[in-house]
Amino acid sequence: MIPVFYLDECASTQDESVRFLLYGDSETFAVYTFKQTNGKGQYGNSWESSVNRNIAYSFAVPANRIRVPTPSLNFYTAIILRDFLANLSTFPVEIKWPNDLIIRNKKISGILIEKKNINEIPYFIIGIGLNVLQEDFRHIPKAGSLLTQTGIRFELKEMVERFHEFFSERIFQNAPGPEIWNKINKDLFRKDEVSVFEIKGIRQNGIIKNVDEEGFLWVELENDGLRRFFHKEIEMLY
CATH class of the missing domain: 3.30.930.10 (Bira Bifunctional Protein; Domain 2)
Structure with missing residues (x-):
C-alpha cells in the first residue's frame, strides 16, 4: 500500500x-x-x-x-x-x-x-x-x-x-x-449541447463536439464554425 x-x-x-x-x-x-x-x-x-x-x-x-x-x-x-x-x-x-x-x-x-x-x-x-x-x-x-x-x-x-x-x-x-x-x-460535460462561450471577450453560442488525442477541445461555433481550443483560449459560461 x-x-x-x-x-x-x-x-x-x-x-x-x-x-x-x-x-x-x-x-x-x-x-x-x-x-x-x-x-x-x-x-x-x-x-x-x-x-x-x-x-x-x-x-x-x-x-x-x-x-x-x-x-x-x-x-x-x-x-x-x-x-x-x-x-x-x-x-x-x-x-x-x-x-x-x-x-x-x-x-x-x-x-x-x-x-x-x-x-x-x-x-x-x-x-x-x-x-x-x-x-x-x-x-x-x-x-x-x-x-x-x-x-x-x-x-x-x-x-x-x-x-x-x-x-x-x-x-x-x-x-x-x-x-x-x-x-x-x-462523460464530457455539455457535449452535443448548445452552450454560451466567451472567446477573447466575445460571446457566442456553440456546441462541444469532442476532445481530441492532443487534449484540444473542438467546438462548433455559431459564427466561426468548427474550431479547436487549448485551455484558457475559450471559456464556457454555464
Whole structure:
C-alpha cells in the first residue's frame, strides 16, 4: 500500500509533497489535509477550501512509474476521479474540459498536476481538491460539494482512505490512448449541447463536439464554425 500522510494544516499539499521528496525517505506517497490555507489550481488559479469541510490531496510519484503518456495524464486522472465519484451516488458525474468534475452542473473537484525535478529525479505531483461537506458557495456560484449535490454526508477521513486505495490501484495501470479519449468524450460535460462561450471577450453560442488525442477541445461555433481550443483560449459560461 502506498503510504499516505495526514497534515493538520498546510498552505498547499503540493508544496508539502515537494518538501517530503526533498527531505523524506519515500519516493511514492500521498499527503492530505482538511485545512489548506493557500491551495493551488490549474494555470496559476487558486483553490478555495473551507476548513474541515473539504479534502486537499496530493500524490507524488516518480515520472517513470506512470505508464500513460504525459499529455494524457491529466485526463487519465480525471477518469479515475470520475469513476470513484460515480460509485458514491446515483447522480451522473461529468468531466468538464480540461480538469474539473461536475455533478448536477456544479464543480465539486479539480485537478492540478505538476512535474518537478527533485534530486535529479523527475516526479509528478498530482493534486486533487474535493469539496465534500461545504454548503456555503455564495462567492463561487458554479461550485458545489458532494453534500449539496448528492444530499449525502460523507466522513472526511473515511473518504480519503477509500479514495487513496482506489487511486493507488489505478494510477499505475496502462491505459491505451484511444481508451482514455473514448472515456473522456463519453462523460464530457455539455457535449452535443448548445452552450454560451466567451472567446477573447466575445460571446457566442456553440456546441462541444469532442476532445481530441492532443487534449484540444473542438467546438462548433455559431459564427466561426468548427474550431479547436487549448485551455484558457475559450471559456464556457454555464
